[in-house]
Amino acid sequence: xxxxxxxxxxxxxxxxxxxxxxxxxxxxxxxxxxxxxxxxxxxxxxxxxxxxxxxxxxxxxxxxxxxxxxxxxxxxxxxxxxxxxxxxxxxxxxxxxxxxxxxxxxxxxxxxxxxxxxxxxxxxxxxxxxxxxxxxxxxxxxxxxxxxxxxxxxxxxxxxxxxxxxxxxxxxxxxxxxxxxxxxxxxxxxxxxxxxxxxxxxxxxxxxxxxxxxxxxxxxxxxxxxxxxxxxxxxxxxxxxxxxxxxxxxxxxxxxxxxxxxxxxxxxxxxxxxxxxxxxxxxxxxxxxxxxxxxxxxxxxxxxxxxxxxxxxxxxxxxxxxxxx
Amino acid sequence: xxxxxxxxxxxxxxxxxxxxxxxxxxxxxxxxxxxxxxxxxxxxxxxxxxxxxxxxxxxxxxxxxxxxxxxxxxxxxxxxxxxxxxxxxxxxxxxxxxxxxxxxxxxxxxxxxxxxxxxxxxxxxxxxxxxxxxxxxxxxxxxxxxxxxxxxxxxxxxxxxxxxxxxxxxxxxxxxxxxxxxxxxxxxxxxxxxxxxxxxxxxxxxxxxxxxxxxxxxxxxxxxxxxxxxxxxxxxxxxxxxxxxxxxxxxxxxxxxxxxxxxxxxxxxxxxxxxxxxxxxxxxxxxxxxxxxxxxxxxxxxxxxxxxxxxxxxxxxxxxxxxx
Numbered sequence: 001x002x003x004x005x006x007x008x009x010x011x012x013x014x015x016x017x018x019x020x021x022x023x024x025x026x027x028x029x030x031x032x033x034x035x036x037x038x039x040x041x042x043x044x045x046x047x048x049x050x051x052x053x054x055x056x057x058x059x060x061x062x063x064x065x066x067x068x069x070x071x072x073x074x075x076x077x078x079x080x081x082x083x084x085x086x087x088x089x090x091x092x093x094x095x096x097x098x099x100x101x102x103x104x105x106x107x108x109x110x111x112x113x114x115x116x117x118x119x120x121x122x123x124x125x126x127x128x129x130x131x132x133x134x135x136x137x138x139x140x141x142x143x144x145x146x147x148x149x150x151x152x153x154x155x156x157x158x159x160x161x162x163x164x165x166x167x168x169x170x171x172x173x174x175x176x177x178x179x180x181x182x183x184x185x186x187x188x189x190x191x192x193x194x195x196x197x198x199x200x201x202x203x204x205x206x207x208x209x210x211x212x213x214x215x216x217x218x219x220x221x222x223x224x225x226x227x228x229x230x231x232x233x234x235x236x237x238x239x240x241x242x243x244x245x246x247x248x249x250x251x252x253x254x255x256x257x258x259x260x261x262x263x264x265x266x267x268x269x270x271x272x273x274x275x276x277x278x279x280x281x282x283x284x285x286x287x288x289x290x291x292x293x294x295x296x297x298x299x300x301x302x303x304x305x306x307x308x309x310x311x312x313x314x315x316x317x318x319x320x321x322x323x324x325x
Numbered sequence: 326x327x328x329x330x331x332x333x334x335x336x337x338x339x340x341x342x343x344x345x346x347x348x349x350x351x352x353x354x355x356x357x358x359x360x361x362x363x364x365x366x367x368x369x370x371x372x373x374x375x376x377x378x379x380x381x382x383x384x385x386x387x388x389x390x391x392x393x394x395x396x397x398x399x400x401x402x403x404x405x406x407x408x409x410x411x412x413x414x415x416x417x418x419x420x421x422x423x424x425x426x427x428x429x430x431x432x433x434x435x436x437x438x439x440x441x442x443x444x445x446x447x448x449x450x451x452x453x454x455x456x457x458x459x460x461x462x463x464x465x466x467x468x469x470x471x472x473x474x475x476x477x478x479x480x481x482x483x484x485x486x487x488x489x490x491x492x493x494x495x496x497x498x499x500x501x502x503x504x505x506x507x508x509x510x511x512x513x514x515x516x517x518x519x520x521x522x523x524x525x526x527x528x529x530x531x532x533x534x535x536x537x538x539x540x541x542x543x544x545x546x547x548x549x550x551x552x553x554x555x556x557x558x559x560x561x562x563x564x565x566x567x568x569x570x571x572x573x574x575x576x577x578x579x580x581x582x583x584x585x586x587x588x589x590x591x592x593x594x595x596x597x598x599x600x601x602x603x604x605x606x607x608x609x610x611x612x613x614x615x616x617x618x619x620x621x622x623x624x625x626x627x628x629x630x631x632x633x634x635x636x637x638x639x640x641x642x643x644x645x646x647x648x649x
Binding site: 052056065068069070071072075093096097103239 | 424448455458479482645
């Protein structure tokens with residue numbers, strides 16, 4: 001299987017879906033002529049023209065609101081919001097239009113649209129360009145929140161998102177764009193709403209989101225030398241959540257850590273921990289452990305930024321303590 | 326409808342305005358009686374704007390609407406029984422009781438984007454317009470918004486994008502003089518809202534929003550231009566909301582007699598019809614027929630069953646695994 005970067009895998013998904021379906025349109029700031037500030041939309045305008053690949057004004061609510069209208073009128077828009085932080089400007093259209101219309105009018109029309117954005121730490125971009133805001137969109141009924149961690153999933157999930165009849169928020173991670181991995185040739189869809197076991201293990205389950213999947217796998221390598229067998233689950237779709245797969249793993253191992261880059265308090269790790277506890281309480285040897293960002297804006301300095309989010313080291317220590325329970 | 330309007334066309338518009346007026350009167354009564362719950366925004370006094378504008382559309386066109394959408398519902402000929410049933414939260418409502426009075430959709434008639442949030446109609450219209458432009462079939466979007474919405478960010482975002490991409494969208498601002506309780510001259514400095522078109526490079530026209538023929542003419546001309554690739558237009562329909570902003574209106578914010586400068590749109594059209602030789606008895610017959618149609622629709626709505634909550638848990642289960 002060939003190796004692609006996460007960015008190239010996304011680009012391939014967009015290209016293939018635009019070829020397959022003439023109703024797919026891409027819009028956002030800098031996506032056409034420039035090819036996207038992270039290069040994800042590179043080459044699309046040359047191939048599909050500037051009517052299907054559209055540079056927009058800096059109008060985040062306008063772009064997402066317009067996409068709702070486009071979707072209701074038969075197009076399949078994919079909006080790129082440059083930084084997840086700027087979702088704040090478009091939450092009105094997501095929360096009050098995309099989410100609501102697909103619910104109330106489900107019997108007569110759907111809102112098939114994708115909002116692609118990216119976030120996360122690691123590039124010293126500072127407090128207004130580094131947030132992990134998946135909890136905002138996971139809190140919206142009828143809106144998918146998807147967070148690919150590998151190039152193969154990036155491609156397979158984006159293709160499923162574009163084909164979904166429901167609105168999808170697709171949260172990429174900036175720190176992963178240049179990471180390479182095997183990506184299947186040809187049609188390989190990854191269904192929305194499914195998690196995957198990226199590394200089987202028997203002592204502890206780690207449920208990780210986005211870039212934290214890599215940290216978890218690295219910690220699992222470290223701990224294997226100490227005789228601790230860690231099962232790493234890539235949650236992949238935060239909403240709907242693959243509760244069954246998460247709970248089954250928790251029942252097998254009896255110990256669970258949930259790990260995300262988003263703020264710890266009131267965040268997605270709380271929801272996942274709660275769901276697992278409800279489903280597997282009898283088999284748990286200890287309360288579910290949660291790891292997330294410290295409750296502060298993300299500082300710009302690289303020396304400070306890394307200290308705000310969990311890492312393989314923090315995770316390994318948590319697992320060692322958990323093994324004593 | 327062709328221009329200029331013949332007597333039969335004007336009779337059709339008069340009939341629709343009559344239905345809109347009577348519908349609002351009935352909805353006011355039903356809201357006060359508790360038969361319809363939730364917010365209720367009637368369009369009394371503004372009938373000409375909604376009816377005149379929607380009459381300029383043809384099959385395949387789309388309208389996006391505000392939270393005060395009743396005249397547009399009537400103008401787009403949404404079936405009256407299911408429309409009132411939706412407002413009353415019944416299973417036979419157009420959205421099965423999920424939408425309420427503000428956000429009814431009827432995809433088959435092009436009613437795609439009523440919204441209770443100020444500004445949404447503008448953004449949705451950009452999307453519809455973009456889809457229509459790509460499809461190249463000459464369809465247009467009529468975006469009805471209010472004077473309160475012109476100060477939202479969405480207004481700027483939408484007009485800029487529509488102009489930039491020369492989309493077939495007609496923005497009609499129903500200037501009813503109030504953003505909720507705040508009078509126009511207390512929420513904008515430049516009270517001629519049509520003047521804003523120039524800043525975006527699109528034509529801005531101001532019309533008497535209580536004259537159904539004048540509204541219709543302006544929207545028709547804008548639609549013809551948009552269909553042939555001439556791009557968007559901004560039309561300010563100057564009108565006056567004679568009723569409350571909603572049933573919770575406590576009053577106390579209007580200047581007495583400020584509405585006296587506005588003509589009642591129904592009286593104006595009735596006078597014109599009489600001047601053209603239409604017998605008063607024919608107009609009375611319209612009133613009676615509309616009242617009968619409305620009574621039947623209300624009877625249908627209020628005798629309809631309530632929706633079954635089981636339909637909702639199916640949705641919840643698929644998303645969140647919660648047992649029914």
